[in-house]
Amino acid sequence: MQTSLHNKTILITGATAGIGLATAHALLQQGAKLIITGRDQSRLYHAVKQLDGNVIPVLCDSANIAQIQQMAAQLARDKITLDGLILNAGVFYPAPFEQMSADNFHSTMAINFTGPVFTLQALLPCLNNPSSVVFISSVAVQKAFSEAGVYSASKAAFEGFARVLNLELAARGIRINSVRPGVTATEIQAKAGMDDATINGFFESLNTTPVGRVLTPADIIPAINYLISDASIGLRNAYIDIDGGFGL
Numbered sequence: 001m002q003t004s005l006h007n008k009t010i011l012i013t014g015a016t017a018g019i020g021l022a023t024a025h026a027l028l029q030q031g032a033k034l035i036i037t038g039r040d041q042s043r044l045y046h047a048v049k050q051l052d053g054n055v056i057p058v059l060c061d062s063a064n065i066a067q068i069q070q071m072a073a074q075l076a077r078d079k080i081t082l083d084g085l086i087l088n089a090g091v092f093y094p095a096p097f098e099q100m101s102a103d104n105f106h107s108t109m110a111i112n113f114t115g116p117v118f119t120l121q122a123l124l125p126c127l128n129n130p131s132s133v134v135f136i137s138s139v140a141v142q143k144a145f146s147e148a149g150v151y152s153a154s155k156a157a158f159e160g161f162a163r164v165l166n167l168e169l170a171a172r173g174i175r176i177n178s179v180r181p182g183v184t185a186t187e188i189q190a191k192a193g194m195d196d197a198t199i200n201g202f203f204e205s206l207n208t209t210p211v212g213r214v215l216t217p218a219d220i221i222p223a224i225n226y227l228i229s230d231a232s233i234g235l236r237n238a239y240i241d242i243d244g245g246f247g248l
């Protein structure tokens with residue numbers, strides 16, 4: 001069966017783990033052609049080995065604007081055009097406000113905000129008319145989590161930028177919408193510095209939410225799938241909250 005993503009070319013940033021990698025699996029199963037990025041060559045290689053389908057890996061650190069421009073130049077050189085762009089690469093480096101370092105602030109903003117902005121800008125010449133951009137935001141935009149100030153601000157900053165871009169880029173057929181996951185079991189918690197016991201306790205605390213459990217990438221994929229496909233052509237600047245009711 002041919003799906004609406006059959007033969008669509010989609011670029012996913014940060015697809016070496018978690019939601020990005022799971023989305024890559026799902027889109028390939030529907031016949032999409034993918035370009036995936038990662039900041040680490042060996043993890044990128046490992047991701048491509050796991051994926052079954054038409055995948056081009058590109059080493060590109062979301063915090064490095066020169067690398068972003070090189071990636072866009074490579075795509076243009078190879079005459080690759082995109083029907084979709086999933087701005088997924090992101091980090092969560094929690095820090096109590098009083099102790100938050102300038103390095104923590106700037107690295108979070110560079111990866112979660114500046115990176116997506118300049119990735120989209122650099123890839124404008126590659127984006128088809130029409131094309132869909134999906135930003136992986138966070139429930140943290142609207143629900144306060146202690147120690148997540150800069151994380152929340154980085155996601156809200158891109159959402160604010162996207163509102164303007166939905167006007168500026170409309171004539172090029174580009175639309176931008178966001179998915180806001182709630183707490184989802186991925187590597188992000190360990191990368192945030194939590195040990196296994198803390199992660200398990202955190203996940204168990206979610207048993208009291210309406211959905212009754214921590215979310216998994218499989219819970220997030222259908223919304224990404226919808227927003228990246230032509231089925232959502234009428235949406236501009238929409239936010240799909242997938243938090244299992246945590247924010248109620």
Ligand SMILES: NC(=O)c1ccc[n+]([C@@H]2O[C@H](COP(=O)([O-])OP(=O)(O)OC[C@H]3O[C@@H](n4cnc5c(N)ncnc54)[C@H](OP(=O)(O)O)[C@@H]3O)[C@@H](O)[C@H]2O)c1
Binds near residue numbers: 015037038111185191
């Ligand atoms: N999990 C959650 O609870 C949750 C909730 C709300 C929103 N989100 C958002 O969902 C997105 C995916 O997160 P996840 O939970 O799937 O985390 P993950 O498992 O850690 O995956 C994040 C991906 O982004 C990549 N990445 C990180 N920094 C990068 C950089 N500078 N350049 C390029 N790639 C980079 C990672 O690469 P490496 O493999 O090299 O680390 C990895 O492929 C993020 O934007 C995150 O903020 C997650």
